[in-house]
Amino acid sequence: MDGWRPERNSVMCPSIQLPNCRGPIKCVHSFWQSILQITTLINHKEKTKKSEKTLQAIQRVGQAVNQAVTRFVTVGETIANENRELKEEMSFACSEARRAGETIAQLTDLSIVEHPDPDGRITIFSDKTGVVKAARLLLSSVTKVLVLADRIVVKQIITSRNKVLATMELLEKVSSFQEFVQIFSQFGNEMVEFAHLTGDRQNDLKSEKKKASMAAARAVLEKCTMMLLTASKTCLRHPDCESARINKEGVFQRMRLALEQVIEIVTDSRPNGEAEMAPISIYSGIKDFKSKVEGLRENLYFLSKENLSTMLEVILEHTEDFTDSAYTSHEHREHILELNNQAKMELEHLVSMWMQAQAQKTKDVMEDLELAILRTCQCITELKRELHNAATTLATDLLKHHSDHMVLKALKIAGAEGNLEAVAEFTCKLSEQKEQLVETCRLLRHVSGTEPLEITCIHAEDTFQVTGPQIMSAAETLALHPTSKIAKENLDVFCEAWESQLSDMSVLLREINDVFEGRRGEKRTYLSLPRPGKHNTNLKTLKPVKLDVEEQGKIAKLGLELRLLTSDVDAESEKWEDQDNELVRHGQTVSSMAYTMYLFTRGEGLLKNTQDLFHQAEVFATAGLKLSSILHAFSNQLEDDDKPLLLLEIEKLVPLSQQLQITSRTPVQGKTAIFTKVDTCIQKTKAIMMILSQVLPICCKLLQKCKAGNGCYRSPPSWRENRIQNVANEDGLDGKSVEAFGVKSLEHHVNNLTFLESK
Structure with a gap:
């Protein structure tokens, strides 16, 4: 049976990479687990005589370590054979690791004991010093292997980057379509290799800030690849067009900067020895300031x-x-x-109280100091909230105002008509829009709340700053050559990039609000899977097969849309005064299920492959039918005049849930069929979530109307009690919390979508 899942987004233990392998070497995980066991064994209270049971456990640990080391060393030796310049160092480190593993196995071997004591206990493991020495040698040698393997990976990325740059130089100089097609084909293959290497590296980065920077750079390269294609074709078709040349040069320049950014991240270096710029986020400054002020309580x-x-x-x-x-x-x-003025005054008062407290630590003075600390912190917190509101309100209004993309549509029409005057007019409007968005990104950066989100704000700012002029030059080219299909295609590509960045900015705004309001990381993830051993036990061996670009983009876009709907449902749920209301609780559970499906599209969460996804979809469909039942029960308690609007939405739920149920249960085979099933399941889930996001505010208003005396329930006690009892009797619909997730750029996950098909 087939299954599919995007590659996971995190590595929980140190890993090494084979030169031509995309994934981490799995034996490393078991190796480190064994090292932990050895550490526990060494640190355990020493007893000269041990029972046979304890002795057998010790021996098993020693054997496990040796086996893990053997597997680990085999990988290291393979790497050594494929990299001559480091072969000697790597081979020596592998030899040391193998020797240390064998030593540990020998020192914990039960067979070396020939004469047990009369009481049945055995005296062994007396050479604790030997085990400690062997463990230290093992850790030292393994560290060497990992460091050497890391150097190889970095070298591969640099080599891959150099290939891409060399081919880009050839692309810039081509003068014929035939030559361009040949070189671009080579360029595409090199970019795929570079994407794989940098994707693996991004997964292995421990710094969330570096991960975000890498994701941003890779997103630029992904989008610019298509831009480079159309911009180059336009330049070849219209070689004397100055605006086409400017358009193409802008793409090449941005790609070069992104390539250099990747190298800076993987080598942990800055150009010309420059120091990394400190973050300018106001939030970080406020956080440090409050920490120092509150620290005066402990130390004056x-x-x-x-x-x-x-x-x-x-x-x-x-x-x-x-x-x-x-x-x-x-x-x-x-x-x-x-x-601002209030903060200055509060600090002056605080300093005055602080000086008095240093001179005389009386009760009254210390109480005055405490009050000054509280007032200062409260003032700076209010400033933080006001800045957040200013930035997010501006961003929300801008996104809403530009959601129709009227300026882009007008530019396309004017360009296709060859109307240079109209193009110039709408170019000015786009330039103004660009300045607004760039300024908004700068303000959002101040209130982003985390370093990864700050990096994402910088990336958004740069994208708007660069893409705006590129759209203008592409529109001018089309206006000069209105019948050119290539020029029209080029303008479409740049406009799509602009629209995509606006969509990403909407997601960024939601994430910033989540951080500010303390919701980030608190999203409950619904676990609908059966216990281990009862699910997917008979799956065939799976092999990864890459999805094509269109499929990647479609799944990633659907996942993003599903994420936005879960946020909408959560926001509507929070507006209810009664959080124990059955409809609210079930709505949150349904939202949590949808959220796990969104995480699946990112390569995260509890769903391992498509079989898990289909099972989740089936449970989600059942929950959708239950939601319909709850809504019907709710509507039965309303006056007749209040029912129609609610019933209209309820009637859509049942067929959608039934269709999703049928789709999730229908067996399919083959890559195309499975992808279609995944697509359909997420589409149906999205449709149900859309209805839920519309139903919750309607029900909330009707409930408030009843409480205000303008409407009423006919039998609220029995309805509520019966429904609560029904929920209590049902198993597996309450959701389950998991650890916080890290939001990263959508394009990174698009790159990492992998299809698993049976051999």
């Missing part, structure tokens, strides 16, 4: 007043980005300036 002397004053000055200096912005509303600007 660990900080000087100059330090606090300087920290506040830096924060207030950054708020000038908001107050000086032409796009910040007058109301927000006035409130920010007011809070």
Whole structure:
């Protein structure tokens, strides 16, 4: 039976990579588990005489370590044979590791004991020092292997980058379509190799900030590959067109910068020895400031007043980005300036109380100091909230205003008509839109809350800054050559990139709000899978097969849309005063199920392959039918005038849930059929979530109407009690919390979609 799942997004233990292998070597995990067992064994309270049961456990640990080391070393030796420049070092490190593993196995071997004591206990493992030495040698040699393997991976990425750059230079100089097609084919293969290598590297990065930077760079390369194709074709078709040349050069320049960014990340270096810029986020400054202020409770002397004053000055200096912005509303600007002045006064008062407390630690003085600390922290928190509201309100309004993409549509029409005057007019409007979006990204960066989100804001800002002028040059080219199909295709590609970035910005805004409101990482993930051993036990051996670009994009887009709907449902659920309401609880459970399906499209979460996804879809369909039943019961308690709108939505739920149930249960074979089934399941799930997002606010309003006395339930007690009892009697619909997830760029996950098909 076939199954599919995107590659996972995290590595839980150290890993090494074969030169031509995409995934981490699995034996490393069991090796490190064995090392932990040896560490426990060494640190355990020493007893000269041990029971036979304890002795057998010791021997099993020693054997497990040796076996894990053998597998690990085999991989290392393979790498050594394929990389001559490091073969000697790698082989020596592997030899040391193998010798250490064998030593540990010998020192814990039960067969070396010939004469047990009269009481049945055996005296062994007396050479604890020998085991410690062997364990140290093992760790040292394994570390060497990992370091050498890492050097090889870095070298591979650099080599791959150099190939891409060399081919890009050839692409820039081609003068015929035939030559371009040949070189671009080579370029495509090299970019695929580079994407695989950097994708693996991104998974292995421990720093979330570096992961976000890598994801941003890879997203640029992915999008620019298509831009490079159409921009180059346009330039070849219209070689004397200056705007086409400018358009193409912009793409090549951006790709080169992205390639260099990747190398900086994997080599942990900066160009020309520059130091990495410190984050300018106001949030980080406020966090440090509050920490220092609150630290005065414990130690009055660990900080000087100059330090606090300087920290506040830096924060207030950054708020000038908001107050000086032409796009910040007058109301927000006035409130920010007011809070700035208040923060200065509160700090002055705090410093005064602080000085008094240092001179005399009386009860009254310490109470005054505590009050000053609280007021200062409260003021700076209010400033933080006001800045957040200013940035997110601006972003929300802009995204809503530009959601129809009217300027892009007008540019396409004007270009196709050859109307240069109209193109110039709409180019000015797009330029203004670009400035608004760039400024908004800068403000969002201040309130992003985490370093990865800050990186994403910078990436969005750069994308708008670069893509805007490229759209303008592409539109001008089309206006000069209105009958050119290639010029039209080129403009379409750049406009799609703009629209895609607006969509990504919408997701970014939601993530920033989640962090600010403390919701990030609290999303419950529904576990619908049976216990281990009862599911997928008879699956055939699976092999990975790459999805094509269109399939990758479709699944990733569907996953993103599903994520947005779960956020909408969660937001509507939070508006209910009664969080124990059955409809709210079941809605949250259904949302949680949909969320696990979204995580599947990212290569994360509890669903391992398509079989898990289909099982989840079946359970989700059952929950959809149950939701319909709950809504019907709810509607039965309403007055007749309040029912029609609600019943209209309820009637859509049953057929959708039944269709999803049938689809999830229908067996299919082959890559295409399975992909179609995955697509259909997520589409149906999305449709049900859409209905739920519309039904919840309707029900909430009707409930408020009843409480206000403008409507009523006919029999609320029995309805509520009966439904609660029904829920209590059903098993497996309550959801299950999991660890926080990290949001990363969508394009990274599109690159990593992998199809698993039976051999």
